[in-house]
Amino acid sequence: MKKTIIIEGMSCEHCEMHTVKELEKIDGVISAAADADQGEAVVELEKEVAEAEFKAAVEEAGYEYIKTK
Numbered sequence: 001m002k003k004t005i006i007i008e009g010m011s012c013e014h015c016e017m018h019t020v021k022e023l024e025k026i027d028g029v030i031s032a033a034a035d036a037d038q039g040e041a042v043v044e045l046e047k048e049v050a051e052a053e054f055k056a057a058v059e060e061a062g063y064e065y066i067k068t069k
C-alpha cells in the first residue's frame with residue numbers, strides 16, 4: 001500500500017533526506033521517498049498509519065504538512 005504526502009518547504013536533497021528519515025521512523029512505514037521539486041513524499045506501508053503520524057513526522061523534519069492522498 002502506498003500513500004502520497006503533500007509537503008511544503010523542502011528545497012533540496014538534504015530536505016528530502018530529513019523527511020525520509022522521520023517518515024521511516026513511523027511504525028508501519030516500510031520505506032519512504034521524498035521529492036522536493038514535486039513537494040511530496042511517497043510512503044510504502046505494511047499497515048494503516050494514522051494521518052496524524054505523517055503530519056508529526058513531517059513537522060519534526062521541519063516542513064509543512066499539507067495532506068495525505
Ligand SMILES: [Cu+2]
Nearest residue numbers: 011012014015
Ligand atoms: Cu534542503
